[in-house]
Amino acid sequence: QMQLQQSGxxxxxxxxxxxxxxxxxxxxxxxxxxxxxxxxxxPGRGLEWIGNISxxxxxxxxxxxxxxxxxxxxxxxxxxxxxxxxxxxxxxxxYYCARGVAVRSGGAFSDxxxxxxxxxxxx
Amino acid sequence: xxxxxxxxxxxSASVGDRVTITCRASQSISSYLNWYQQKPGKAPKLLIYGxxxxxxxxxxxxxxxxxxxGFTLTISSLQPEDFANYHCQQSHSLPFTFGQxxxxxx
Numbered sequence: 143q144m145q146l147q148q149s150g151x152x153x154x155x156x157x158x159x160x161x162x163x164x165x166x167x168x169x170x171x172x173x174x175x176x177x178x179x180x181x182x183x184x185p186g187r188g189l190e191w192i193g194n195i196s197x198x199x200x201x202x203x204x205x206x207x208x209x210x211x212x213x214x215x216x217x218x219x220x221x222x223x224x225x226x227x228x229x230x231x232x233x234x235x236x237y238y239c240a241r242g243v244a245v246r247s248g249g250a251f252s253d254x255x256x257x258x259x260x261x262x263x264x265x
Numbered sequence: 266x267x268x269x270x271x272x273x274x275x276x277s278a279s280v281g282d283r284v285t286i287t288c289r290a291s292q293s294i295s296s297y298l299n300w301y302q303q304k305p306g307k308a309p310k311l312l313i314y315g316x317x318x319x320x321x322x323x324x325x326x327x328x329x330x331x332x333x334x335g336f337t338l339t340i341s342s343l344q345p346e347d348f349a350n351y352h353c354q355q356s357h358s359l360p361f362t363f364g365q366x367x368x369x370x371x
């Protein structure tokens with residue numbers, strides 16, 4: 143059974159960089175069938191797509207966050223990483239990694255999700 | 266970005282009820298619409314993809330329909346474990362945007 147294990151600090155100071163890692167337990171990481179996404183959810187609010195990355199490192203970032211976000215993959219460790227710079231209190235949220243499946247006929251969906259990491263931005 | 270609007274924002278129902286949640290897109294998204302269930306403190310769980318395709322392992326009481334800009338998620342007979350938050354998501358264009366969620370309460 144696929145598992146996505148997230149790690150990273152739960153508290154980040156304003157203006158600093160948020161760093162999270164997601165380790166994929168079962169070996170579909172380097173398959174061209176899948177991509178890997180990061181999604182966040184501020185307390186009591188809806189879900190926001192941060193961006194996504196393929197196993198080869200091709201990225202898409204939400205334009206609203208693009209200037210502050212960097213995603214990367216380490217295929218040797220089955221890991222993906224998210225860095226978000228210059229954080230503010232508005233970045234306080236639960237952050238999820240998720241496996242994405244692109245459907246041949248179009249569209250996509252996220253079928254496996256990490257457990258989520260609550261990141262609080264506070265001094 | 267494509268805006269997704271769910272209605273209602275919250276819904277009270279009873280075990281055994283038939284429930285329908287609606288999701289509207291700000292432009293046509295064909296059938297590229299997913300539904301997720303989320304329980305408090307948990308990650309979202311995929312229920313329906315491509316508007317009407319039931320994800321493996323999801324009970325058959327869940328169904329989805331629609332295309333273009335209007336979609337529905339129907340639960341035919343509510344079970345106690347179905348009381349949760351439900352989110353729609355479009356996968357027509359990046360960024361893949363979500364609705365604001367519908368809270369299904371007892």
